[in-house]
Each structure stands twice: as C-alpha cells, then as structure tokens.
Amino acid sequence: MTLFMKKLLIGISSPLVLFLVYSLWNWDSSPPTVQWREAPSVIGMDSQISLEIQDQGKGLQWLEVAWVRSGDRHVVVSETYEAPWSWQQGMTQRSLDLSVGSSLPESILSEGEFLLEVRVRDQSDLWFWENEVFEQRSFNLDLTPPRIQTLSDQHYIRQGGSEAILYKVSEDTVASGVQVGEHLFRGYPLPGRGQGTHVCLFALAHDQAPATAMYVWAEDAAGNRNQTSFWKRAFPVKFRKRNIQLSESMINAVVPEILAHTDMTLGESVLETFLEINGRLREINHRQIEEISRQSVGHLLWSGAFLQLSNSQVESAFADHRTYYYKSQKVDQQTHLGFDLATVAHGAVESANDGIVVFADYLGIYGNTVLVDHGLGLISLYGHLSSIEVQEGQGITKGAILGRTGQTGLAAGDHLHFSMILQGVQVNPLEWWDERWVDQHILGKALVATEEGEESRRGAADLFDPS
Numbered sequence: 001m002t003l004f005m006k007k008l009l010i011g012i013s014s015p016l017v018l019f020l021v022y023s024l025w026n027w028d029s030s031p032p033t034v035q036w037r038e039a040p041s042v043i044g045m046d047s048q049i050s051l052e053i054q055d056q057g058k059g060l061q062w063l064e065v066a067w068v069r070s071g072d073r074h075v076v077v078s079e080t081y082e083a084p085w086s087w088q089q090g091m092t093q094r095s096l097d098l099s100v101g102s103s104l105p106e107s108i109l110s111e112g113e114f115l116l117e118v119r120v121r122d123q124s125d126l127w128f129w130e131n132e133v134f135e136q137r138s139f140n141l142d143l144t145p146p147r148i149q150t151l152s153d154q155h156y157i158r159q160g161g162s163e164a165i166l167y168k169v170s171e172d173t174v175a176s177g178v179q180v181g182e183h184l185f186r187g188y189p190l191p192g193r194g195q196g197t198h199v200c201l202f203a204l205a206h207d208q209a210p211a212t213a214m215y216v217w218a219e220d221a222a223g224n225r226n227q228t229s230f231w232k233r234a235f236p237v238k239f240r241k242r243n244i245q246l247s248e249s250m251i252n253a254v255v256p257e258i259l260a261h262t263d264m265t266l267g268e269s270v271l272e273t274f275l276e277i278n279g280r281l282r283e284i285n286h287r288q289i290e291e292i293s294r295q296s297v298g299h300l301l302w303s304g305a306f307l308q309l310s311n312s313q314v315e316s317a318f319a320d321h322r323t324y325y326y327k328s329q330k331v332d333q334q335t336h337l338g339f340d341l342a343t344v345a346h347g348a349v350e351s352a353n354d355g356i357v358v359f360a361d362y363l364g365i366y367g368n369t370v371l372v373d374h375g376l377g378l379i380s381l382y383g384h385l386s387s388i389e390v391q392e393g394q395g396i397t398k399g400a401i402l403g404r405t406g407q408t409g410l411a412a413g414d415h416l417h418f419s420m421i422l423q424g425v426q427v428n429p430l431e432w433w434d435e436r437w438v439d440q441h442i443l444g445k446a447l448v449a450t451e452e453g454e455e456s457r458r459g460a461a462d463l464f465d466p467s
C-alpha cells in the first residue's frame with residue numbers, strides 16, 4: 001500500500017471511529033420511568049396525585065400529563081426540556097403534585113371514572129433514537145359527602161363535662177365523630193346496632209364557652225366531609241379560685257426529683273426551674289396523655305359509675321384556678337385539671353372502673369403514674385404514686401389496686417391526683433362518679449339505638465362490646 005493510500009484510509013476512517021465512539025458514549029439505553037407516589041383509586045376535589053418521573057440516561061426531553069374522560073382530553077402539564085451538551089445530563093428528575101380540584105376543568109367535572117395519561121420522552125441518541133413511555137391510571141371521582149343521621153335526641157353538656165351521641169353514617173364513611181370548637185372526637189361503630197351506627201363520647205372543655213359550635217362530622221375515602229348539627233344544651237360552670245403559697249423548702253424538695261426523671265434542666269434559679277416545670281412540662285405531659293388517649297380501644301370496657309378513692313377527702317377539685325405566690329409575689333397561674341384526694345400515707349389506690357393499664361411509669365409533674373384505658377377514648381389517671389403495682393397491658397377490674405399514694409412529681413404532700421381524660425380533653429370526674437349521670441348520659445344512650453326495643457338497662461354496657 002502506498003503512503004498516499006494509507007493516509008487516505010486514516011483520513012476516511014478517523015471521523016467514522018470518532019463518530020462511533022461519540023455515539024456509544026452518548027447511548028441512552030434506559031427509557032424514562034414513571035412512579036405513582038400518591039394515587040388513591042377514589043379521589044375527591046381535595047385529593048392529590050403525586051408522580052415521580054426519572055431518566056437515568058441523558059435526561060428528559062418532553063413530558064405531557066392529561067385527564068381523559070370519554071374522548072375529552074385535557075392537558076394538565078406539558079413541558080419541553082433543553083437538550084444538554086453531549087458531556088452533560090439534562091433534566092433527570094421531575095416531581096409532580098397534581099391537585100384534583102384545580103387540575104380538572106369544570107367542563108368535565110362530574111362523578112365517575114377518569115384516566116390520567118402520562119407521556120414522557122427522553123433526549124435522543126445518535127440524533128434520532130429516543131425512548132418514549134406511556135402510562136395511564138384510572139381514578140374514580142367522588143363528590144358526594146357521606147350522609148349523617150343523629151339517633152339520640154337529647155344532649156346536655158356542662159363546661160368541663162362529657163356527653164354521648166349516637167348517629168348513623170352512610171357506608172362510604174371512613175372516619176366520623178363530633179367536633180366541639182377545635183377539639184375533634186372520634187366516633188366508634190356500635191356492632192349489632194344496624195349498619196353505620198356509631199357512638200361518640202365528647203366533651204366541652206372547662207375553658208370552652210357554652211356557645212362553642214358542636215356538630216357531628218363524617219368523611220369518606222375521597223376526603224368529602226359532611227357535618228350536621230344536633231340538639232344540645234350547654235351550661236356554664238363556675239370553677240373555684242385558689243391561692244397557693246410556694247415555700248422554698250417545697251420547691252427544693254420537688255425540683256431535683258423531676259429533673260432526675262425528665263429532660264428538664266436547672267434554670268437560673270430553682271424558682272425559675274419550678275415555673276418551667278409548672279408551665280412547660282405540664283403542657284408536654286398533657287400532650288403525652290392526649291396521645292395515649294387517642295390509642296383507646298373501640299368499645300366500652302366498663303360498667304356502672306366510676307369509683308372515687310375510698311374514704312378520701314377532696315383537697316383540690318377539677319378546674320380549680322390556681323394563683324401561685326412566692327414570698328408574697330404572684331409568680332404563676334395554672335388550672336388544676338383533676339381531683340386531689342387524700343387518705344392515709346401510702347394508701348391503696350383503686351382503679352375507678354374496669355379497663356386496661358396503658359401507662360405505668362414516671363410522667364413529669366404527675367410523678368409515678370398509672371393510666372387506665374376504659375375504651376371509646378376515655379382514660380383515667382392516677383398520679384403522685386409512691387409505688388406502682390401493675391404493668392402496661394394488664395387488664396384491671398373496678399377496685400383493683402394499682403399502687404400506693406405518695407408525693408412523687410409536683411406534689412406537696414401524700415395524696416392521689418385523679419383525672420379523667422376524654423380523647424385528650426380533661427373532663428370533670430364528678431359526672432363519672434355519679435351513677436345516675438352515667439346511666440342517663442352514657443349507658444342510657446345505647447338503649448336508643450336498640451332497634452328491637454330491648455329495654456334491658458342491665459345489659460346496656462354489653463351493647464358497646466363487640467365480643
């Protein structure tokens with residue numbers, strides 16, 4: 001071969017080799033992927049559909065998302081991305097959050113099946129080869145809120161008090177209950193009382209006005225919400241005012257113990273630390289209690305009136321408004337949400353009713369504490385114990401010994417702090433100690449729902465229990 005021929009061959013082949021190397025370098029063998037991160041099969045106006053679109057190769061070139069219904073096609077998203085330089089990657093990832101309400105045009109907005117189509121293409125290779133992916137999913141649009149029918153007819157409630165309501169909701173309901181101002185109470189199904197029948201125990205908090213709005217609410221899987229008012233009378237209650245004198249010795253006695261058991265640290269002075277405990281820790285503890293009461297079992301575990309600690313003397317009552325003085329200076333104000341009951345030092349503490357122990361440990365301002373779940377969101381609290389004699393998960397009958405009274409936590413002397421909590425709201429135990437009230441307001445309501453008209457008051461509590 002002559003030198004000229006060799007040069008000619010190299011001259012021809014070099015661009016070809018370069019072209020092949022360049023093309024292989026740029027070869028995008030992976031098509032784009034479409035991932036449905038959030039795609040509920042039943043959707044409502046407030047539902048959201050989330051998509052994640054990715055391309056591992058040179059990146060995305062073009063993307064289109066459209067709603068389709070019986071021939072009508074409505075493009076929601078249409079985007080084109082710039083081609084990257086050969087040594088770069090383009091747009092490799094696109095997250096889309098589609099709101100059903102704002103992406104569906106009014107012209108095709110009616111209940112029924114919709115398709116959401118996703119078309120996506122990646123950047124080309126060899127100037128002509130590109131991957132295109134097509135995906136679609138069907139969604140059922142539901143715009144009809146669940147139906148609600150109230151079954152119980154009279155509801156009398158006091159500030160700091162409790163009440164029960166019976167209602168029926170349509171089959172599509174996934175959650176329901178009673179709303180009282182900003183407090184949301186969950187209702188529970190009453191098995192054997194007819195399809196959709198629910199019971200909800202609810203409360204008007206001690207600091208909520210009698211005029212606070214109350215209604216039954218129900219929500220379906222598509223997020224459609226309905227609410228209806230019900231017949232009620234709400235009454236104001238005048239709570240007591242009490243002055244508390246804080247002594248240096250009392251503060252010095254309680255602060256170190258609480259610091260040793262919690263995340264709280266010593267502030268600038270012992271008094272300041274005490275006030276932190278009395279304010280901030282109190283709030284933290286109430287949130288912990290609320291969390292536990294929301295895990296309550298879905299049926300009544302108890303019967304009859306709740307027990308007040310035997311032979312006990314009331315030292316403080318529910319919702320006492322306390323003003324704290326230290327060296328004749330007003331230093332704090334708090335509301336005492338429970339009863340302080342005194343018997344003898346290290347006296348036996350009985351469970352107020354049947355239930356399950358859901359907490360048995362140190363709980364901030366309440367010291368050694370036992371919480372008993374009574375079902376339907378109702379729990380009782382036993383605080384300041386010197387010893388705990390039960391374990392979490394243990395079934396308890398009315399009157400069973402939970403532990404001994406003491407003065408752990410924020411307590412000046414040996415006593416029992418007793419509280420009742422309904423789905424996070426502290427309620428007045430006086431009502432629950434009263435058999436007549438319990439019958440009329442809670443257990444009696446079960447009879448209303450008895451379609452066969454059984455009049456057995458004795459069996460009222462059993463109606464709540466599915467087992």
Ligand SMILES: [Zn+2]
Nearest residue numbers: 338339340417
């Ligand atoms: Zn107390």
